[in-house]
Amino acid sequence: MEWLGKLFKNDEYRLSAPAAGKAVSVTEVKDETFSTEILGKGIAIVPESNRIVAPCDAVVDLMFDTGHAVSLKANFGAEVLIHVGLDTVNLKGKHFTVHAKTGDVVKEGQLLIEFDRAAIAAEGYDTVTPMVICNSDEFKTITPQIGTVVAEGEPVMTLKK
Structure with missing residues (x-):
């Protein structure tokens, strides 16, 4: 799947799933910051795994x-925010292991974060994981592929400049 996250055709780019799970509309996320698309358009994954990987180079x-x-x-200019769970900043790092640091050059599929989904949920946090394009206005269209269960690395979003 070499084309993922790279130029696909006619200024069209694709992002892959940062986690395995059910792909849902970001507008369904139970947090207004994401559901009203204040931070940008995108998708959310209800994770079935404990890993976050890079959706592109x-x-x-x-x-x-x-x-x-x-x-x-x-690499094609999208500013991508991946947020594991809702209000999980309150955990202060508990249940999270970081595998990349600010400034790192990463390849699509590279492990970025591991998290203990069950432990996070047991503490009362929603583990839905939004992936939004913070500079959405720089793209003509952003099309999420929602409503299916996706494997880590499967295409989930198309962006067109």
């Missing part, structure tokens, strides 16, 4: 110290 713009989120700058 990118530079790690910011790896949060707590490990609950990562911001990437894709």
Whole structure:
């Protein structure tokens, strides 16, 4: 799947799933910051795994110290935010293991974060994982593929400049 996260055709790019799970609309996320698309358009994954991988070739713009989120700058210009769970910043890093740091150049599929999904849920947190394009206005269209169960690395979003 060499084309994922790279130029697909006619200024069209694809991002792959950062985690295995059910792909749902970001508008269904029970957090207004994501559901109203304040941070940008995107998708959310209800994770069935404990890993977050890079959805494309990118530079790690910011790896949060707590490990609950990562911001990437894709090679094609998209600013991608992946946020593991809702309000999980309150865990202060508990249940998260970081595998990349700010400034790292990462390849699509590279492990970025591991998390203990069961332990996070047991503490009362929703583990839904939004992936949003923070510079959505720089793309003509952003099309998420929702409503299916996806494997880590499967295409989940198409962006067109």
